[in-house]
Amino acid sequence: MIISSRKKNEELLQALEGKGKVFLVGCGACATACRSGGEEEVFAMQEWLQSTGRDVTGWVVIDEACHIMRAGRDLRQHRAQVEEADALLVLACGAGVQSMSSSTDQRVIGALDSLFLGNIRRFGQYEEKCSLCGDCILNETAGICPVTNCAKGLLNGPCGGLEEGRCEVDREIDCAWHLIFERLKRQKRPGVFARTVPAKNWGKVRKPGRHKIKS
Amino acid sequence: MSHLSEQLASGRFVVTAEVAPPKGIDLQEALSCAEGFDGITAVNVTDNQGANMRMSPLALAALLVRRGIEPVLQLTCRDRNRMALQSDLLGAAALGVENILLLSGDHARFGDHPAARPVFDLDSVQLLQVVRGLEEGHDMAGRPLRGAPHFFAGAAVSPEAEPFELMFQKCSKKAAVGARFFQTQAVFDPHRLERFMEAARPLGVPVLAGILLLKSARMARFLNEKIPGVRVPAHLVERLEASSHPLEEGVAIARDMTACARTLCAGVHLMTLGMEERIPEILQG
Numbered sequence: 045m046i047i048s049s050r051k052k053n054e055e056l057l058q059a060l061e062g063k064g065k066v067f068l069v070g071c072g073a074c075a076t077a078c079r080s081g082g083e084e085e086v087f088a089m090q091e092w093l094q095s096t097g098r099d100v101t102g103w104v105v106i107d108e109a110c111h112i113m114r115a116g117r118d119l120r121q122h123r124a125q126v127e128e129a130d131a132l133l134v135l136a137c138g139a140g141v142q143s144m145s146s147s148t149d150q151r152v153i154g155a156l157d158s159l160f161l162g163n164i165r166r167f168g169q170y171e172e173k174c175s176l177c178g179d180c181i182l183n184e185t186a187g188i189c190p191v192t193n194c195a196k197g198l199l200n201g202p203c204g205g206l207e208e209g210r211c212e213v214d215r216e217i218d219c220a221w222h223l224i225f226e227r228l229k230r231q232k233r234p235g236v237f238a239r240t241v242p243a244k245n246w247g248k249v250r251k252p253g254r255h256k257i258k259s
Numbered sequence: 260m261s262h263l264s265e266q267l268a269s270g271r272f273v274v275t276a277e278v279a280p281p282k283g284i285d286l287q288e289a290l291s292c293a294e295g296f297d298g299i300t301a302v303n304v305t306d307n308q309g310a311n312m313r314m315s316p317l318a319l320a321a322l323l324v325r326r327g328i329e330p331v332l333q334l335t336c337r338d339r340n341r342m343a344l345q346s347d348l349l350g351a352a353a354l355g356v357e358n359i360l361l362l363s364g365d366h367a368r369f370g371d372h373p374a375a376r377p378v379f380d381l382d383s384v385q386l387l388q389v390v391r392g393l394e395e396g397h398d399m400a401g402r403p404l405r406g407a408p409h410f411f412a413g414a415a416v417s418p419e420a421e422p423f424e425l426m427f428q429k430c431s432k433k434a435a436v437g438a439r440f441f442q443t444q445a446v447f448d449p450h451r452l453e454r455f456m457e458a459a460r461p462l463g464v465p466v467l468a469g470i471l472l473l474k475s476a477r478m479a480r481f482l483n484e485k486i487p488g489v490r491v492p493a494h495l496v497e498r499l500e501a502s503s504h505p506l507e508e509g510v511a512i513a514r515d516m517t518a519c520a521r522t523l524c525a526g527v528h529l530m531t532l533g534m535e536e537r538i539p540e541i542l543q544g
């Protein structure tokens with residue numbers, strides 16, 4: 045899921061400058077799961093906004109804020125409250141915020157910072173394991189992604205900063221290449237070490253991304 | 260043919276040193292440092308070393324060429340994508356720079372621009388392949404070049420990194436894709452250097468041992484903490500700590516490592532960090 049975290053009050057106050065009436069939007073999917081934009085957080089935001097002297101005209105938690113049509117439909121159901129507001133404050137990832145901004149010309153303000161596509165270890169502890177590079181090498185790297193887990197995204201083995209299996213960028217974390225090496229050894233196969241991996245095709249990461257799955 | 264490649268081919272013990280481009284455009288210090296070297300075959304020009312932003316090493320390397328000093332241009336993958344790397348390489352060749360040292364580069368997080376987006380579009384192995392392609396007359400996209408460059412391309416290795424086998428597989432890859440010389444990360448442990456050389460000898464790539472002049476125990480501790488891939492063993496830190504003339508002790512340590520390199524390696528790369536006048540003493544080893 046998409047891991048996100050609430051922006052600092054200071055930054056929110058700046059974005060909300062002059063906006064006395066606010067409509068709140070949360071997201072029932074990722075932002076609920078990582079407790080940045082679920083019902084509870086929407087209520088907490090409402091209280092905080094009121095404490096700054098603002099009115100909350102209404103709120104909605106959309107099932108999946110990234111679902112453009114659904115987001116638009118849910119907003120229409122709250123049309124009066126939305127229209128009464130000076131701005132919509134959206135507690136969802138950047139994709140969710142943009143479902144809103146493509147559904148209304150009202151001022152839309154994002155309340156979260158979107159961090160990464162994360163696996164959950166336990167609540168509050170998330171690990172980025174895939175950065176959606178469009179050209180997956182996992183089958184050769186014993187299921188450990190060097191594009192994401194190596195601080196430099198190297199494809200042909202560790203850099204000179206490897207030290208006792210730890211990463212130069214953070215001695216608390218394992219060097220991804222060390223993990224790959226160890227697991228391939230246990231699997232008794234050379235995997236990615238058998239060849240020189242050519243430069244990555246970043247052309248596969250099309251920006252802006254548009255994708256239709258052919259059936 | 261560069262002097263560096265000729266001397267390595269002839270089997271003469273080679274000595275290289277390094278100079279950092281200035282932060283700013285005042286070149287006086289860098290140039291007088293490079294001009295002051297004595298008995299040195301080539302001078303490395305570092306590339307935003309430690310991820311600290313400085314003048315382009317290509318500019319300083321070209322200025323050294325004009326002054327008759329042979330540079331080794333360091334080029335990292337941290338700050339340039341594949342297009343920038345290729346155009347800098349072509350530019351370097353056009354300016355008379357032949358020796359290059361291709362590096363991944365320290366992560367931007369260590370330097371003075373920690374908010375920079377690190378590039379790492381290529382890794383050092385891929386960059387070596389790119390260099391070979393340019394020499395063969397085509398770019399990475401396979402397009403022909405009008406005038407192919409000629410380089411003497413080297414790569415970095417870290418003989419003391421653990422696990423050894425993992426570090427060494429990368430080293431073999433570098434040899435396989437055409438590294439013509441290896442320059443090691445600063446080494447302090449003769450046994451580890453020996454182990455590395457035993458493994459590396461069959462690759463047939465000459466090795467320059469990195470010798471770093473330690474000035475004090477404080478500096479040694481700083482290196483251990485802050486500089487990736489550099490490990491000063493505890494007994495050397497203690498030796499520096501105990502000495503009333505730590506710099507003299509540091510020179511002695513560097514001299515011993517140089518003596519060790521003479522028996523094992525094709526040469527040394529000296530990192531003296533502002534203490535260039537001590538080089539003759541270090542080379543007595």
Ligand code: SF4
Pocket residue numbers: 173174175176177178179180181182189190191192
């Ligand atoms: S290589 Fe890594 S970043 Fe790319 S798709 Fe596979 S897991 Fe994701």
Ligand code: SF4
Pocket residue numbers: 193194195196197198201202203204205206207210211212213218219220221222
């Ligand atoms: S130490 Fe390992 S994980 Fe860290 S940057 Fe180097 S190769 Fe990548």
